[in-house]
Amino acid sequence: MFRSSIGRKALMAVTGFGLLGYVIVHMIGNLQVYQGPDALNAYAKMLKGMATLLWGARLTLLVLFAAHVYLGVALYRENRAARPIGYVRFQYEQASVATRTMLLSGLVILAFVIFHLLHFTFAAVQPEYAEWKDPAGRPDVYAMVVHGFRNPVITTSYVVAQLFLGLHLYHAVPSMFQSVGLKHPRYNPLIRTLGVVIPLVIVAGNVSMPLSILFGIVGTSVGG
């Protein structure tokens, strides 16, 4: 089944759906930054405490992510091969910028995810993060985040990456429904609405955090 064109598109949609779910959960968790250091650090500690679940989730995510990226690149290559000689002139009629840049936005997101993991999870960008503890002895994620986003270069890169994520989702959300055939005239307007609302909410939520830290709205308790 997953050698067929439609099967692979469905797989693309399903893995994408899983990743979207993660992005939403991830964002909701992170929004606790607005509740202050205690809430965020407790949340981080709780996650670390559920090792099996955490690693299970991490593994699932890795598989979903790898499959999604692999399929994206493989389909792209096949699609290029389906038209060996291109047009001298070609004019798009209705494909949006988002649709036409899925591979680009996908690769930007891939690069960002690697950077993000290195930055916070593996603390490879700023190695001192690994040592930071809060007064309760928990890893001080809050301070780490605030410190990180006070750097305008890092914040800018996060914001740009989120805009690409939004672009990616603007095509991806309605596309998922199309690729698995979950369309119906009655619900198509809802799908179109979701296609706008979901990317907007995700971009707004994710961008608000680094920006509010950069502009000193959040994280004032953390020292210079």
Added chain:
Amino acid sequence: MRVTLHVWRQKNARSEGKLVTYQVPQVDPDMSFLEMLDVLNEELVGKGEEPIAFDYDCREGICGTCSLVINGRPHGPEGGAATCQVYMRNFHDGDEIYIEPWRARAFPLIKDLVVDRSAFDRVIQAGGFVSVNTGGTPDGNTLPIAKTTQEKAMDAAACIGCGACVAACPNASAMLFVAAKVSHLGLLPQGQPERARRARKMVAQMDAEGFGNCSNYFECEAACPKEISVEFIAWMNRDYLKARLTEPDTVTPGMGAKVGPSPVAGHDATAKKHPVA
């Protein structure tokens, strides 16, 4: 009015092609685009030069033969029309017009602007039918069909098999063509007995022909002279996935078509069957 044409000329599949520029000095806005090319060809033939080869037949938008990419749009600027229904009143004096053939690996070029679309035929041969023999069918009125169902099936059945969907798709995907037939027959009660099998065979053949995948660009819909909706692609996706997930994987002998254009000479009636997924 006067237009300048940049036309893809290529002697045959083996030779190199290039854009050649022609001037057409006297164009009547009421001319159709193809009539404008006829006028140019008349002039070329009169000079003993080879005319531009391009496909056309009915010239009323139903046979699906005509196939030009005009200024980067399959079937030209009008939308909802085949190339033969494009009129010069859509262009302006002094326009530069680029004319290229359908471009897809599955549609090999034969000459100039003429391509071989027999891949579409093989997709239909693989399963785009209802398996009834002549005779012995029940009275047409024994099977009531809701008007809305019939209308929707007709929307899909309106496909003229021109290949503009493939030409317009950045992936050269044939999904809209295949979906139109899968939906036309799958929506009707007559098509139910073979519904799952049909979707599977036709998609397998489509894949084997070397068309690209669907990335939901929906350029096909915009180029379709019959304005067939991409909703039918969603319909086929569901139908196909359902067939794959619920039907046993049996290869039915006797269905499936050969891959590759059939040579006119020496066709073997017992040609090797294409293995179906």
Added chain:
Amino acid sequence: MELDAKVPGGPLETKWERYRSDVKLVSPGNKRKYKVLIVGTGLAGAAAAATLAELGYGVEVFTFHDSPRRAHSIAAQGGINAAKNYQNDGDSVWRLFYDTLKGGDFRSREANVYRLAEVSLNIIDQCVAQGVPFAREYGGLLANRSFGGAQVSRTFYCRGQTGQQLLLGAYQALSRQVGEGRIALHTYAEMLDLIVDDRKAQGIVVRDLRTGAIRSYTGDAVILATGGYSNVFYLSTNAAGCNVTATFRAYKRGAAFANPCYTQIHPTCIPVRGDYQKKLTLMSESLRNDGRVWVPKESADRRPPDQVPDPDRDYYLERMYPSYGNLAPRDIASRAAKKVCDEGRGVGEGGRGVYLDFQDAMARAGEAVIREKYGNLFDMYHEITGEDPYRVPMRIYPAPHYTMGGLWVDYNLMSNLPGLFVLGEANFSDHGANRLGASALMQGLADGYFIISYTIGSYLATKKAGRLAADAAACRQTEQEVKQRISRILSIKGKRTATSIHHELGKLLWDRCGMARNEQGLKKALQGIPALREEFWHNVSVPGDGDDLNQALEYAGRVADYLEFAELLCLDALTRNESCGGHFREEHQTLEGEARRDDEQYSFVSAWEYAGPDKSPALNKEPLRFQRVHPSERSYK
């Protein structure tokens, strides 16, 4: 030449049933030993190919198109007749039979027409089973509409694309057999000659349009389903590719050509514009259900249509034919349009057009209803003319459309050449001197699905299976002649394009042998055609070579055949010194200008036999005997 129609004995109503009971059968095990070659993949060809392959015969199919689905049947708009009487309005097989026979002005073979009406019932059932999306009522049952020349509603339709849907049904049935390996399909394969050996049709010579390769194919029987020859007029509603070559080549190999002068001029086409047009576009006759045809009463009236008040309009069809009104048959409606234009009352460019007006229908039923019924036709008109028919009345004028004449066939649909069968528009048998709307689709499918499957057995059962070797002398000889002809065309290298010569021929025919004909004009045409032919063979320019796709060469070959065939057409028109159906001889009309038949002298089929180059063809007559009906004056008043 002996013309035996082989009509079975017994009462008209049971002839076909008895025939089917008596016809010799080929046993299932033997069927695959016979090979049938089918040329053309329109309704008749595709239906025949699918049906014969389903029965087990070896079938090879040839089309010059890139795909079987491109055949011109696809362009038929309006519908298909069948005597189902679903509307309970008094229809019956008899009534359909009688309407068709009368519509053809009693110049068709009674038994064939009756059989056609009979099998019309099965066609609808077959097509529904294939998934043809015929229009339905809200209750889910099949819908009908009325068509010209009938007072009942018996026409089944799929929007304005009935031909397309029926052809796709047949194409899909054909494709299924191709996929199963029972049919060998040859696309880009143009038949250029018929191989006759031992006075039997044994094969065809085909040119591969992509490579120029000339090859023979041989079989136990050859079926031509190659359509009509309206393109001899240059401007017609036919697709560019439609041509007379296959049937004309068969004629030159000994098959009789019947009634070539019976050509149908369709009343509702978009008028000619400019001199660059290559084809005319038909607007479905179904439009006459709701559209009213009119011209101004006064020839000097040049007001735009919306400023001509009702009393100043002449709804001439309603006036002249009150009982059929705007639904008068095609030949009659066309001639009436010509008449009012000749009187100087025509509208539009050159005064060659009449209005087809929907204002009353829209006022009565609402624009939405009209849009639902005819939306695609209105759009098509709008695209072509740039005028919006919802606001401004359509302008229409007659144009060559269908040809009732064709190769002569007997009741088995076999020509006088044993082994050569001819189906659909390519034969002559069912429509006499005029065809009613929605009957061409009926005939094509009847021939292909339900008649040839029986009648071909009557020939094959008497013949031992086995065919000529592809390198037999007859094949070699015919191939050689085809090749010589192609090289000759390529070697002329003159100054004129084939198009310009064809255009001139078409104009000559349209003026002299179009909607109205007379002795003097036909004689002029017969003088002019050989001169044009001479011009072609000395001065045509066909660039390129014969070794790859060469559209100019394909076309020139077809024009060369038109230049011979046109002469036959005019000769037939001259010989038939009466008016009937689409053949209107000005010398023979009633005081009111209607066609006047001469049953005493002309109740026969003219079957022309080729006599050799530069010799006048021989006329053979098949007398028309009417068992059940008495030819009457055809009145639609």
